[in-house]
Amino acid sequence: MVDDRSNMGDMKSNDTRNHIIQVGAGLITQKGFGATGLNAVLTTCGVPKGSFYYYFSSKNDFGLAVIDTFAEEYDAKLDRILTDKTRSCIERLQAYFATGLETMTLCEYKEGCLIGNLGQELAGQNEIFRTRLDTVFTAWEKKFALCLAEAQANGDINPGLDPIDAASFLLSGWEGAILRSKVLKSTEPMERFIRVFFEHCLRCG
Amino acid sequence: MVDDRSNMGDMKSNDTRNHIIQVGAGLITQKGFGATGLNAVLTTCGVPKGSFYYYFSSKNDFGLAVIDTFAEEYDAKLDRILTDKTRSCIERLQAYFATGLETMTLCEYKEGCLIGNLGQELAGQNEIFRTRLDTVFTAWEKKFALCLAEAQANGDINPGLDPIDAASFLLSGWEGAILRSKVLKSTEPMERFIRVFFEHCLRCG
Numbered sequence: 001m002v003d004d005r006s007n008m009g010d011m012k013s014n015d016t017r018n019h020i021i022q023v024g025a026g027l028i029t030q031k032g033f034g035a036t037g038l039n040a041v042l043t044t045c046g047v048p049k050g051s052f053y054y055y056f057s058s059k060n061d062f063g064l065a066v067i068d069t070f071a072e073e074y075d076a077k078l079d080r081i082l083t084d085k086t087r088s089c090i091e092r093l094q095a096y097f098a099t100g101l102e103t104m105t106l107c108e109y110k111e112g113c114l115i116g117n118l119g120q121e122l123a124g125q126n127e128i129f130r131t132r133l134d135t136v137f138t139a140w141e142k143k144f145a146l147c148l149a150e151a152q153a154n155g156d157i158n159p160g161l162d163p164i165d166a167a168s169f170l171l172s173g174w175e176g177a178i179l180r181s182k183v184l185k186s187t188e189p190m191e192r193f194i195r196v197f198f199e200h201c202l203r204c205g
Numbered sequence: 206m207v208d209d210r211s212n213m214g215d216m217k218s219n220d221t222r223n224h225i226i227q228v229g230a231g232l233i234t235q236k237g238f239g240a241t242g243l244n245a246v247l248t249t250c251g252v253p254k255g256s257f258y259y260y261f262s263s264k265n266d267f268g269l270a271v272i273d274t275f276a277e278e279y280d281a282k283l284d285r286i287l288t289d290k291t292r293s294c295i296e297r298l299q300a301y302f303a304t305g306l307e308t309m310t311l312c313e314y315k316e317g318c319l320i321g322n323l324g325q326e327l328a329g330q331n332e333i334f335r336t337r338l339d340t341v342f343t344a345w346e347k348k349f350a351l352c353l354a355e356a357q358a359n360g361d362i363n364p365g366l367d368p369i370d371a372a373s374f375l376l377s378g379w380e381g382a383i384l385r386s387k388v389l390k391s392t393e394p395m396e397r398f399i400r401v402f403f404e405h406c407l408r409c410g
Contacts (some may be wrong), residue, residue, distance in 0.1 A: 032326055034240045110329035116381075119388040120325040121237055124315035134388050161405060168385070168394050169378065169401040176321075176381025180373070183324040183339050189373050196374040200366060200406045 017055045020045050021069045024062060029111045032121050033063050063118075064132055070114050071136040078140060082147045089151035090204050097174070097194050101187050104178065109185045116175045141167045151202070158203040166201065173197060222260045225250050226274045229267060234316045237326050238268055268323075269337055275319050276341040283345060287352045294356035295409050298349075302379070302399050306392050309383065314390045321380045346372045356407070363408040371406065378402065 023044050027036045038059060042049050056062040081096045104112075111117075115136050122129040145167035151157045173193050180189035199205025228249050232241045243264060247254050261267040286301045309317075316322075320341050327334040350372035356362045378398050385394035404410025 030329055032237065032239065034237065112325065112329070116384060117325050119384055120317065120322050123388045123390075124235055124317070130388060130390065134390075137385060137388055158405060161401070165397045165401050168397040172381035172385045172394050172398050173374065173378040174381065175384055176377035176379065179321060179324055179380055179384075180342060180377045183328045183335060183342055185328075185335065185339075189377050192370045192373040193377050196366070196370050196406060200363060201401060 013055075016045075016047060017065075018069070020047060020052075020055060020062070021066050025066045025070055025114060028063070028066060029114045029117060033118060034121065038062070060126075060128070063129065067115070067118065067129075067132055067136065071139070074115075074136075075139060075143075078143050082143050088156060089147050089154065090156055090198070090202070092147060093151075093170075094194075094198075097190070100174065100178065101190055104181055104187055104190065109182050112178045112182045113175060116178065137171060141171050144170050148202075151204075156204060158201065161201065169201065170197065218260075221250075221252060222270075223274070225252060225257075225260060225267070226271050230271045230275055230319060233268070233271060234319045234322060238323060239326065243267070265331075265333070268334065272320070272323065272334075272337050272341065276344070279320075279341075280344060280348075283348050287348050293361060294352050294359065295361055295403070295407070297352060298356075298375075299399075299403075302395070305379065305383065306395055309386055309392055309395065314387050317383045317387045318380060321383065342376060346376050349375050353407075356409075361409060363406065366406065374406070375402065 020041060024036065024041045027041055027044070038052055039049055042052060052062075056065065077099070078096070081099070082092050084092055084095070087095065115133055118129065119133045119137070123133060124130075141164075145163045148157065148161070148166050148170075149163040152159060152161065152163060174190075177190045177193035181187050195205065225246060229241065229246045232246060232249070243257055244254055247257060257267075261270065282304075283301070286304070287297050289297055289300070292300065320338055323334065324338045324342070328338060329335075346369075350368045353362065353366070353371050353375075354368040357364060357366065357368060379395075382395045382398035386392050400410065
């Protein structure tokens with residue numbers, strides 16, 4: 001039989017760990033992994049500095065937990081949008097891009113994509129981070145490819161496109177457009193990407 | 206009349222400054238601006254640590270000089286490729302992408318684009334860097350737009366494309382494809398980008 005008190009203790013411990021991850025994700029997205037100090041994360045969380053190693057074995061372990069948690073939440077969001085049977089595949093893709101535009105405006109162009117940012121910063125230097133980030137990107141591409149293949153099967157988009165090529169193209173283009181928008185401080189590059197992608201690649205504009 | 210000896214001194218000083226910039230550019234592209242220590246740059250250059258402030262007023266001043274020097278060299282490369290009258294506009298764009306594939310393979314997927322990397326790292330945090338990086342990206346887009354407009358005037362590409370939209374799309378997509386290739390450790394995303402861009406956007410594949 002489960003001891004209620006220790007169970008409560010575990011829940012509290014999980015809540016604190018999750019709080020550190022969420023705060024960490026925000027700071028890492030803004031400043032990068034290297035520039036995010038653990039003390040700043042813990043101070044923002046109101047967690048005693050000495051207790052970090054109770055939750056994580058190292059800064060890298062913490063960084064990987066941030067990636068895993070973000071990926072889990074983003075996967076659920078992508079599934080919700082890209083398999084929404086009340087909408088056409090084109091409308092689902094439009095809804096996905098609309099959330100990106102909204103997020104970029106809300107953060108005032110200061111953040112961008114956590115996975116893209118970490119890929120830029122760490123992929124060339126750390127194989128464990130690189131493979132973990134690659135797994136996240138690959139999973140996203142698969143979800144986009146399924147949605148594009150469904151659109152194609154329904155006759156809604158350019159029949160000559162290879163859905164896997166197009167999904168890779170969508171992810172690359174969108175990540176690049178987010179970077180360009182961050183540097184321009186305007187959603188214009190994201191809007192141009194969406195326009196060209198729908199009108200000229202998918203040919204459904 | 207110019208004093209020859211002081212002239213020689215200026216030349217040597219310029220050579221040293223340029224050497225620090227070139228070494229710095231390599232380290233910054235690999236590790237990022239924040240993670241690049243001035244001591245590492247100077248040690249690699251064989252320049253005494255104390256003399257950094259003879260050449261640059263601050264680390265930011267050095268970072269901006271790295272951007273300016275890189276942009277000047279890259280602009281010259283883009284001009285050489287994109288206005289090469291011995292080739293069609295399509296061939297020029299193909300030649301440009303080919304240099305990117307070659308660079309990515311040569312660095313073993315560890316670097317990517319200096320301007321893209323710095324944009325990801327600094328645009329949200331430092332307005333001086335953001336505007337400087339934006340000026341570089343904007344200049345590249347203009348060169349791509351001119352080449353695409355010439356291709357369109359010659360009847361070589363999709364007449365429905367807006368060259369300015371397409372140039373922004375090209376830059377975003379290529380920057381994102383470089384990032385994705387770095388994370389995958391393969392040029393496949395860059396190759397998929399090129400294939401979809403020529404066949405389905407420009408419609409000249």
